[in-house]
Amino acid sequence: MFPIVLHEELSPGVHRMSVKAPEVARKCGPGQFVIVIIDEKGERIPFTVSGWDTAAKTVDFVYVEVGKSTRQLAGLKPGDNLAHLVGPLGRAAEIDRFGHVVAVASGYGIAAIVPVLDALRAKGNRVTTILQAPDVERIFGRSALERSSDRLILAAGENGPDMTASATFPLRRLLADHRGSPVDRVIVMGSICLMRIISEMTRPYGVRTMVHLTPLMVDGTGMCGACRLSVDGNNRFACVHGPEFDGHKVTGWDVLMARRCTYSDESVLRQGFQCRGCSQW
Amino acid sequence: LNLNRLEMPKQSPGERRRNFSEVATGYTYEMAMEEASRCIQCKKRNCREGCPVNVDIPDFIRLLQQGNVEGASRVLKAKTSLPGICGRVCPQESQCEHACTLNKKGAPIAIGRLERFIADWERTEGTVTTPEIAPSTGKRVAVVGSGPSGLTVASDLAIRGHAVTMFEALHVAGGVLMYGIPEFRLPKDIVQREVRYVASLGVDIRLDTVIGINYSLDELLNADYHAVYLATGAGLPQFLGVPGENLNMVYSANEFLTRTNLMKAYLHPEYATPVKMGKRVAVIGGGNVAMDSARCAVRLGAREVYVIYRRTRREMPARLEEVENAEEEGIHFHFLCTPTAFISDGRNNVAAMELLRMKLGEPDAGGRRRPVPIPGSEYAMDIDTVVVSLGTSPNPLIASTTPDLETTRRGTVTIDDKGKTSKALVWAGGDIVSGGATVISAMGEGRRAATAMHEYLSR
Ligand SMILES: Cc1cc2nc3c(=O)[nH]c(=O)nc-3n(C[C@H](O)[C@H](O)[C@H](O)COP(=O)(O)OP(=O)(O)OC[C@H]3O[C@@H](n4cnc5c(N)ncnc54)[C@H](O)[C@@H]3O)c2cc1C
Ligand SMILES: Cc1cc2nc3c(=O)[nH]c(=O)nc-3n(C[C@H](O)[C@H](O)[C@H](O)COP(=O)(O)OP(=O)(O)OC[C@H]3O[C@@H](n4cnc5c(N)ncnc54)[C@H](O)[C@@H]3O)c2cc1C
Ligand code: SF4
Ligand code: SF4
Ligand code: FES
Numbered sequence: 001m002f003p004i005v006l007h008e009e010l011s012p013g014v015h016r017m018s019v020k021a022p023e024v025a026r027k028c029g030p031g032q033f034v035i036v037i038i039d040e041k042g043e044r045i046p047f048t049v050s051g052w053d054t055a056a057k058t059v060d061f062v063y064v065e066v067g068k069s070t071r072q073l074a075g076l077k078p079g080d081n082l083a084h085l086v087g088p089l090g091r092a093a094e095i096d097r098f099g100h101v102v103a104v105a106s107g108y109g110i111a112a113i114v115p116v117l118d119a120l121r122a123k124g125n126r127v128t129t130i131l132q133a134p135d136v137e138r139i140f141g142r143s144a145l146e147r148s149s150d151r152l153i154l155a156a157g158e159n160g161p162d163m164t165a166s167a168t169f170p171l172r173r174l175l176a177d178h179r180g181s182p183v184d185r186v187i188v189m190g191s192i193c194l195m196r197i198i199s200e201m202t203r204p205y206g207v208r209t210m211v212h213l214t215p216l217m218v219d220g221t222g223m224c225g226a227c228r229l230s231v232d233g234n235n236r237f238a239c240v241h242g243p244e245f246d247g248h249k250v251t252g253w254d255v256l257m258a259r260r261c262t263y264s265d266e267s268v269l270r271q272g273f274q275c276r277g278c279s280q281w
Numbered sequence: 282l283n284l285n286r287l288e289m290p291k292q293s294p295g296e297r298r299r300n301f302s303e304v305a306t307g308y309t310y311e312m313a314m315e316e317a318s319r320c321i322q323c324k325k326r327n328c329r330e331g332c333p334v335n336v337d338i339p340d341f342i343r344l345l346q347q348g349n350v351e352g353a354s355r356v357l358k359a360k361t362s363l364p365g366i367c368g369r370v371c372p373q374e375s376q377c378e379h380a381c382t383l384n385k386k387g388a389p390i391a392i393g394r395l396e397r398f399i400a401d402w403e404r405t406e407g408t409v410t411t412p413e414i415a416p417s418t419g420k421r422v423a424v425v426g427s428g429p430s431g432l433t434v435a436s437d438l439a440i441r442g443h444a445v446t447m448f449e450a451l452h453v454a455g456g457v458l459m460y461g462i463p464e465f466r467l468p469k470d471i472v473q474r475e476v477r478y479v480a481s482l483g484v485d486i487r488l489d490t491v492i493g494i495n496y497s498l499d500e501l502l503n504a505d506y507h508a509v510y511l512a513t514g515a516g517l518p519q520f521l522g523v524p525g526e527n528l529n530m531v532y533s534a535n536e537f538l539t540r541t542n543l544m545k546a547y548l549h550p551e552y553a554t555p556v557k558m559g560k561r562v563a564v565i566g567g568g569n570v571a572m573d574s575a576r577c578a579v580r581l582g583a584r585e586v587y588v589i590y591r592r593t594r595r596e597m598p599a600r601l602e603e604v605e606n607a608e609e610e611g612i613h614f615h616f617l618c619t620p621t622a623f624i625s626d627g628r629n630n631v632a633a634m635e636l637l638r639m640k641l642g643e644p645d646a647g648g649r650r651r652p653v654p655i656p657g658s659e660y661a662m663d664i665d666t667v668v669v670s671l672g673t674s675p676n677p678l679i680a681s682t683t684p685d686l687e688t689t690r691r692g693t694v695t696i697d698d699k700g701k702t703s704k705a706l707v708w709a710g711g712d713i714v715s716g717g718a719t720v721i722s723a724m725g726e727g728r729r730a731a732t733a734m735h736e737y738l739s740r
Contacts, residue, residue, distance in 0.1 A: 023495045037452055043553040069553055084452040086489040218539050221450050221491060222676050223516040225533035258529040258629030263555050
């Protein structure tokens with residue numbers, strides 16, 4: 001049993017949960033994930049760790065209510081238990097001294113990218129972060145991102161200063177300045193579409209772009225192959241070889257997106273998850 | 282000589298196509314007595330030699346003939362700690378029953394069914410006998426993986442007085458018995474009962490703990506374990522490596538079976554995990570895994586299920602009984618062909634596959650005739666779901682985090698004839714060594730290693 005020690009709503013439908021899990025907290029690295037099972041009839045749900053505390057022996061993750069399991073999770077209170085939690089799974093994000101790193105985060109990525117940025121800054125990188133949200137009301141985790149970045153750019157609707165509809169606008173400006181003020185690396189944690197689009201934007205500039213891929217998973221330990229995808233023409237399992245991959249080497253984004261949508265229903269359409277050109281609709 | 286081998290009652294094919302309840306319902310007491318009475322108590326114990334763990338078959342059958350089920354159970358359990366499981370899933374037709382003298386007349390004693398009867402009888406009628414546990418030796422052992430091999434070592438060493446901790450990556454103990462073999466062939470209650478039995482011997486079962494992640498092998502040894510048994514199985518799925526294999530609705534058997542069995546997707550939405558099933562399903566492969574996948578597909582509502590196998594029926598590695606069950610359930614078999622590509626419906630869902638016909642050529646190293654493609658024999662088949670059931674190899678996680686553990690090119694761990702690996706204090710057995718074999722061989726290797734480990738620990 002894994003006791004919930006903290007559970008707060010950060011913005012409508014977005015929650016942070018902190019769970020006591022000593023053996024997981026001991027080993028966590030930035031960009032890794034855990035798999036949670038709520039109760040004995042629950043499914044295995046992957047969440048990226050947004051923080052951990054080795055002294056308090058806890059791990060944190062931020063999740064968005066999208067379907068049945070995340071709604072059920074939202075109903076739990078501190079003191080309740082999660083039946084199971086396993087991790088840290090996957091490989092930690094690659095951390096080195098790159099120079100100027102531009103990070104793009106949307107959705108739960110806004111929280112989950114924080115440990116990655118902290119590790120990058122500890123290595124001496126300069127970090128510019130673009131936070132994308134549908135509108136100002138739905139921004140969360142802004143102060144944490146501010147603390148973990150040298151500069152924060154908001155892309156959250158068109159109203160307000162410095163605000164653009166999508167992360168692609170400020171990124172385009174940064175890339176246009178690339179010669180004068182180089183971008184050495186881009187790292188994206190957001191929807192698969194966003195990660196794909198940004199990989200295509202940076203490709204002509206040859207800026208290495210890391211994406212954090214989230215295909216459907218079952219076991220999360222390399223046993224089932226549900227999370228397989230094609231990288232540089234090779235079959236890779238996101239749960240063991242990823243979830244961080246070089247976005248320019250991911251082949252078959254269409255297939256990845258289609259597989260991701262196997263179990264989506266109308267509830268997803270309603271929430272504005274649908275993207276133009278998505279192969280499933 | 283009575284050559285009337287007694288059949289076991291089964292659910293009718295029409296009925297069982299619609300449920301996940303056990304297909305064969307087992308002998309009644311009277312049936313078990315009748316079948317046992319056929320055994321002629323051979324002096325030369327051929328049957329015993331045919332069993333990988335040398336169950337004293339004539340002895341337990343003699344006790345059954347005398348109506349002493351409890352005594353029979355004791356004899357049985359001296360060699361197999363999981364009789365209810367072996368009786369159900371052992372390939373008896375190529376092991377004990379194959380060797381039975383009466384097999385020469387085509388009617389071997391139904392040894393597996395008798396074992397199953399004894400285990401089930403003990404479960405429902407008898408008193409569970411817990412063996413006497415030796416006084417504590419003060420030695421601590423880590424068992425990694427809770428499949429049949431790990432369960433065997435854990436119980437054998439716990440009985441001998443060692444403190445055993447068993448680590449399991451998944452949220453349930455039992456290995457393939459839980460995540461692979463379906464409920465209709467091996468009820469999960471029976472597996473969990475064995476797991477509880479092992480726990481009752483004092484084994485500390487730590488679920489949700491991945492060795493190689495939460496603890497490396499060296500961390501275990503440096504912590505305070507005096508010995509480690511590795512039994513992590515062969516859980517890495519293999520793929521064909523043909524175009525289109527990642528399309529939506531192409532499953533690996535491991536994903537399909539894990540969703541269905543471990544996560545109980547057949548009870549969705551009561552259980553949260555879904556499994557999507559199409560109407561025309563192709564299962565690629567000819568082993569037990571393929572049969573289980575095909576039969577799950579039928580039960581999940583597929584209209585037509587095809588097993589695609591590149592050799593012939595005769596070379597299929599699946600258990601005969603299960604092939605027959607599959608045929609009765611309306612599964613179609615396409616022999617001597619292999620998929621060469623999967624075709625998309627334009628939206629990245631699989632819609633068809635291309636196949637190539639094969640013929641049998643020269644025998645390979647294992648003696649099975651090798652399939653050879655027939656050039657120009659390509660053809661296509663419309664399907665909307667594929668389950669790739671080609672086999673598995675060991676998960677590289679532990680080997681890759683343990684540089685001094687010797688492995689083969691296939692990724693299996695190398696051991697000596699007592700189960701000892703190249704690494705000090707580490708033994709191994711089961712599918713991680715064989716690359717994929719049987720429940721009984723995984724147990725047999727566990728028993729052998731437990732003896733060696735006990736010897737070492739008692740020094
Ligand atoms: C490595 C990894 C890390 C993740 N990290 C986070 C995180 O930090 N915070 C967070 O909120 N979510 C994260 N996700 C996604 C999260 O697991 C899903 O949102 C969750 O499983 C949805 O469950 P549900 O029952 O509420 O929704 P469902 O009803 O199952 O599905 C609703 C929608 O979510 C999609 N979805 C379902 N399962 C997954 C999945 N495993 N991965 C991606 N999309 C899925 C479905 O296609 C559908 O569109 C991560 C996924 C992966 C693979
Ligand atoms: C679908 C299917 C049907 C089969 N049918 C039959 C049959 O009818 N008859 C028969 O005799 N055999 C059958 N087999 C084969 C048989 O099940 C296996 O040979 C046997 O289960 C192997 O036992 P094991 O203990 O070595 O490993 P497994 O049963 O594979 O157990 C290994 C366990 O280790 C865990 N693990 C893996 N890595 C780690 C780690 N790093 N840390 C902690 N835990 C870990 C796994 O989660 C798993 O629970 C079948 C196999 C499959 C897949
Ligand atoms: S353990 Fe398996 S092979 Fe041995 S006697 Fe029993 S059924 Fe036969
Ligand atoms: S070989 Fe067959 S008949 Fe002979 S003792 Fe064994 S089970 Fe009985
Ligand atoms: S989730 Fe099963 S292999 Fe990655």
